[in-house]
Amino acid sequence: GESVGLHLPTLSVQEGDNSIINCAYSNSASDYFIWYKQESGKGPQFIIDIRSNMDKRQGQRVTVLLNKTVKHLSLQIAATQPGDSAVYFCAEILYYGGATNKLIFGTGTLLAVQP
Amino acid sequence: DVKVTQSSRYLVKRTGEKVFLECVQDMDHENMFWYRQDPGLGLRLIYFSYDVKMKEKGDIPEGYSVSREKKERFSLILESASTNQTSMYLCASSGDRYEQYFGPGTRLTVT
Numbered sequence: 001g002e003s004v005g006l007h008l009p010t011l012s013v014q015e016g017d018n019s020i021i022n023c024a025y026s027n028s029a030s031d032y033f034i035w036y037k038q039e040s041g042k043g044p045q046f047i048i049d050i051r052s053n054m055d056k057r058q059g060q061r062v063t064v065l066l067n068k069t070v071k072h073l074s075l076q077i078a079a080t081q082p083g084d085s086a087v088y089f090c091a092e093i094l095y096y097g098g099a100t101n102k103l104i105f106g107t108g109t110l111l112a113v114q115p
Numbered sequence: 116d117v118k119v120t121q122s123s124r125y126l127v128k129r130t131g132e133k134v135f136l137e138c139v140q141d142m143d144h145e146n147m148f149w150y151r152q153d154p155g156l157g158l159r160l161i162y163f164s165y166d167v168k169m170k171e172k173g174d175i176p177e178g179y180s181v182s183r184e185k186k187e188r189f190s191l192i193l194e195s196a197s198t199n200q201t202s203m204y205l206c207a208s209s210g211d212r213y214e215q216y217f218g219p220g221t222r223l224t225v226t
Contacts, residue, residue, distance in 0.1 A: 032213050043205050043217030093213050103215060107157040
């Protein structure tokens with residue numbers, strides 16, 4: 001929503017530069033991670049995911065890196081565009097057993113792209 | 116494309132009113148979730164449901180209840196709205212994959 005970006009760490013980049021957004025996760029047993037993008041006034045939108053048996057996964061203009069040793073996740077956006085301006089969340093999956101899975105979200109980073 | 120819709124984008128209610136927030140998904144997903152989102156606190160899970168008529172408490176269920184009478188619909192109920200329930204409410208659904216698909220959110224203001 002409009003106020004999601006308040007109180008968040010902000011990454012300001014120039015259009016065309018590469019962006020790196022970082023996330024520390026909490027549970028060493030988590031085996032699946034997701035990055036979401038939330039634009040102003042909208043709900044979070046899935047970007048890319050990665051399993052814990054991988055350390056890198058690439059999508060279109062985005063790459064996610066996973067370092068399980070230090071419980072760190074990063075999202076790299078190549079050639080950042082104004083449309084990439086949004087809040088980015090990482091989420092880790094805790095298996096709830098039997099029925100469903102619980103996502104634990106980071107608080108997010110606001111990416112501001114300067115034209 | 117998965118579509119998750121929420122009944123209202125903006126809602127203003129008075130303290131003590133009973134409030135219903137409706138969520139509908141069109142992908143036959145088993146799992147549905149309600150979150151609230153507040154500045155500096157991120158998304159916090161209120162309730163979730165993994166089947167019709169089933170519900171589980173999330174991290175902050177106090178002051179809320181839910182209803183899932185049909186697979187596609189998951190309702191969040193504020194029995195007696197209070198000002199500290201002013202927030203953005205997000206509904207999500209998921210199937211047999213991990214990722215959750217979110218609706219656009221309902222910004223609720225309780226005065």
